[in-house]
Amino acid sequence: MASNKRKVDAAISPPPVKRKAQSSITKSSVASFFTPTSQKPKERTVWSERTPDEDTPATLLVGRYEPENETEAEQDRRKRKKVAAFDLDSTLITTASGKKFGDDPADWKWWHSSVPSKLRQLYEDNYRIVILSNQGGLILHPDPKSKGPKAGAKAKVDKFKQKCSAVLTQLNLPTTLYAATGKDIYRKPRAGMWKELCEDYNIPQDEVDFEHSIFVGDAGGRIAVLKGDTSVAKDFSCSDRNFAHNVGIPYTTPEEFFLEENPREFSRDFDVTKHPYSEDSDNLVFDKQNEQDIVLFVGPPGAGKSTFYWRNLKPLAYERINQDTLKTRAKCFKVAADALSDGLSVAIDNTNPDADGRAEWVALAKKHNMPIRCVWFKTPLELCKHNDTVRALNKPMNPEARTVLPQLAFNGFGSRFKEPKAKEGFQDVIEVEFKFKGTKEEHDIWGQYWT
Ligand SMILES: [Mg+2]
Numbered sequence: 135m136a137s138n139k140r141k142v143d144a145a146i147s148p149p150p151v152k153r154k155a156q157s158s159i160t161k162s163s164v165a166s167f168f169t170p171t172s173q174k175p176k177e178r179t180v181w182s183e184r185t186p187d188e189d190t191p192a193t194l195l196v197g198r199y200e201p202e203n204e205t206e207a208e209q210d211r212r213k214r215k216k217v218a219a220f221d222l223d224s225t226l227i228t229t230a231s232g233k234k235f236g237d238d239p240a241d242w243k244w245w246h247s248s249v250p251s252k253l254r255q256l257y258e259d260n261y262r263i264v265i266l267s268n269q270g271g272l273i274l275h276p277d278p279k280s281k282g283p284k285a286g287a288k289a290k291v292d293k294f295k296q297k298c299s300a301v302l303t304q305l306n307l308p309t310t311l312y313a314a315t316g317k318d319i320y321r322k323p324r325a326g327m328w329k330e331l332c333e334d335y336n337i338p339q340d341e342v343d344f345e346h347s348i349f350v351g352d353a354g355g356r357i358a359v360l361k362g363d364t365s366v367a368k369d370f371s372c373s374d375r376n377f378a379h380n381v382g383i384p385y386t387t388p389e390e391f392f393l394e395e396n397p398r399e400f401s402r403d404f405d406v407t408k409h410p411y412s413e414d415s416d417n418l419v420f421d422k423q424n425e426q427d428i429v430l431f432v433g434p435p436g437a438g439k440s441t442f443y444w445r446n447l448k449p450l451a452y453e454r455i456n457q458d459t460l461k462t463r464a465k466c467f468k469v470a471a472d473a474l475s476d477g478l479s480v481a482i483d484n485t486n487p488d489a490d491g492r493a494e495w496v497a498l499a500k501k502h503n504m505p506i507r508c509v510w511f512k513t514p515l516e517l518c519k520h521n522d523t524v525r526a527l528n529k530p531m532n533p534e535a536r537t538v539l540p541q542l543a544f545n546g547f548g549s550r551f552k553e554p555k556a557k558e559g560f561q562d563v564i565e566v567e568f569k570f571k572g573t574k575e576e577h578d579i580w581g582q583y584w585t
Contacts, residue, residue, distance in 0.1 A: 193316030433511025
């Protein structure tokens with residue numbers, strides 16, 4: 135990994151200290167006995183930052199807390215192979231004011247009174263305690279070119295740190311809080327924070343006790359229910375449950391963990407487990423029927439259109455017409471018309487959601503007096519978003535170096551989409567269901583939750 139990342143990392147670990155066997159009365163506790171109470175206690179949370187890759191400013195905020203008497207903790211650090219990881223907001227703490235989000239560093243209370251004692255019990259049962267939080271509202275390093283008030287961003291981060299330091303101080307356990315502020319590999323459900331904590335605490339992946347580790351978070355994709363007379367809202371997200379799936383450890387909600395409530399029903403918009411890896415090289419091979427023709431794609435971004443082109447149509451010498459590369463729609467028509475005049479077949483690798491837009495391609499086919507066929511990619515939008523994110527966040531699977539598309543790109547397709555019909559002027563409409571294609575190693579990445 136990046137060398138500068140290592141440098142940042144170095145700041146997190148306190149320098150190694152050789153300790154002689156000590157009695158439970160430490161030097162500092164004796165010292166504090168004689169310290170006037172007016173003197174503030176030492177801040178025991180050490181803050182540092184991490185970068186997702188060498189070209190990006192740091193986005194992961196890390197606060198490591200070491201209690202005053204850490205002799206015991208240091209001695210058995212290496213033995214902790216069970217991880218008890220917790221989300222922060224609406225899991226360990228909530229606002230004291232009842233507001234949805236609290237900016238005030240003092241505006242917090244435990245989610246339930248049993249939280250500190252339960253975490254201490256886990257620590258005593260030899261668990262490594264960590265806190266993993268998405269904090270998309272924080273900006274660690276505002277873009278110097280952006281117009282927003284930079285002082286405001288910094289103040290917000292400072293307040294967050296103050297609040298977390300207070301939480302960690304009350305817990306008073308050796309623990310680390312990770313806060314993902316970017317939309318990158320660190321953001322749950324992506325597994326980046328898990329990898330960081332395993333490195334920080336020197337737990338090799340093959341030594342983790344996955345079965346007995348646990349992740350507790352409120353974003354469990356639970357559906358709305360009626361509890362007596364009151365209705366309980368659905369979860370805002372499934373990112374905590376999906377994070378635990380990615381890591382390979384059991385998941386529970388705070389209600390199940392702290393209150394011993396029964397699990398509630400949940401649902402996922404997109405379930406990766408319904409797309410297991412299979413080797414059978416498949417099914418659909420494009421069946422060329424005309425000497426020269428136009429093949430028009432219909433499907434959202436991330437549906438698998440370009441992959442289909444490279445696998446099935448490129449070998450048949452189809453010319454690819456793609457607006458991302460050609461920039462304008464007019465250019466697409468020009469290049470397509472030229473290729474047709476040269477005797478080539480063309481594949482229109484655009485989204486083509488609506489019948490009006492498609493009619494212009496049908497007209498072009500008529501003008502050149504040749505058939506036009508339609509390939510309809512029926513990939514659901516949630517799956518398209520997943521594909522798009524996998525591609526954007528994994529360099530080896532991203533030959534065209536694309537970034538994550540905005541939600542608008544998917545919504546736009548959804549709102550304009552009309553099912554393609556042969557009567558629009560197509561020779562036929564070939565329906566393609568999405569199927570993952572790639573190696574087992576690629577599927578290990580694709581088969582995680584990314585959105
Ligand atoms: Mg939460």
